[in-house]
Amino acid sequence: MKLGRIHAVAVSVLFLTFTAIAQDDLGKQLAKVAGQNAVSYVSPLLSGLGADLNSGLYHSADLHEILGFDVGVKLSAVTPKDEDKVFDFVLPDHITYSGVTLQAGIDYDKVITGSPTALGEKSGREVKVKSTSSFVPLRGQTIFTTPQGFNLKGVPLIVPQAAVGLPLGFEVIGRFIPTTTVPPSSYGDPVGKVSFVGFGVRHSIDQYIPLCPIDIAVHFMTQKLTISDNDDNKILSGSGIAYGAEVSKSLAVLTLYGGFQIEKSSWNIEPYRFSDPSTNTTVTLDGFSVDGKNTSRFHAGVRLLLLFVNIHADYSFAKQPVITAGVGITFR
DSSP states (O other): OOHHHHHHHHHHHHHHHHHHHHSHHHHHHHTTOOHHHHHHHHHHHHHHHHHHHTOOOOSOSSOOOTTOEEEEEEEEEEOOOGGGSEEEEEOOSEEEETTEEEEBTTTBOSEEEEEEOTTSOSOOOEEEOOTTOSOGGGTTOEEEEOOOOOOOSOEEEEEEEEEEEEGGGEEEEEEEEEEEEOOSSTTSOOOOEEEEEEEEEEEESGGGSTTOSSEEEEEEEEEEEEEEOTTOOEEEEEEEEEEEEEEEEEETTEEEEEEEEEEEEEEEEOOEEEEETTTTEEEEEOOEEEEOSOSEEEEEEEEEEETTEEEEEEEEESSSOEEEEEEEEEEO
16 A cells, blocks of 8 residues: 555545535634634534544554554544534624614524534524514514534544554654645645644553563554645644553454553634624634543454454544544554
8 A cells, every 4th residue: 555545545535524624614604603602613523533633543552573564544433422413502692683783582592502513414593583572674584593514424534654663662653644735526626735744652561571461552642733725824723642551462363452541632723704793793703722522532442464454443432432443554
């Protein structure tokens, strides 16, 4: 599997997830939200991506010998829960509409329950003037629509990964996609740019335990992903950090593995334009940060090694469970 092909596959699937972000779609929806509404709207999507980012770091605790290596791709996916698809949208105390200042609780509802997050359905909730409003001509009119979601059944992320064995029981891990411009199709215009880099190190622990019947290792990983538009204006950046311990046991061509990991992910939304319904004006808001839900996880998986080809899959038990699968070439 050539590294260039791995990059192409990884970038393509990254953009299946990030097309809405790299294009104006998410920007148009963010233009409707500010403050806690903005955080509540994008958090489920970004938290899911952060959980993906910290997944698939290994498929065995048996580290490579010196200059032994493997290279492949990892696909991770979080399946959203129902509560991740909706939130309570809180409207301002006043909205200016058709030259009239309307008041929350009297002319329209202050809180709109069931408004979709970025993962939710592709239709926002309409805010209508109440039938009891004193502004009779406006009764029943839609004065605002909450942002729509993108109806995502899952939050996938695919990344290329390579690992190389070093002396003294160490192994280095690398994840890398150079800054790449990718169109949505062979005939479309570019939708933006993505760059991704990750670095990690693992160390064998069972080498210090005589006659240890299982393989034991520890790991540390740090990563960063950036999405920009075609003018190199950063739209979104995310980072992940993870460290933990793993064990494995090989049984002929099968390897059972599992472990525990402590982790963190965070995402930064850059400054964006916001259409303020309270004043009927557009302003530029400062960006904001979102932290992922997962702070730790247990995971278990199985690997099938056929000559030089390894196929593996695991499941992570965490606040946001993650399913990960991978395929690659291994030389011990």
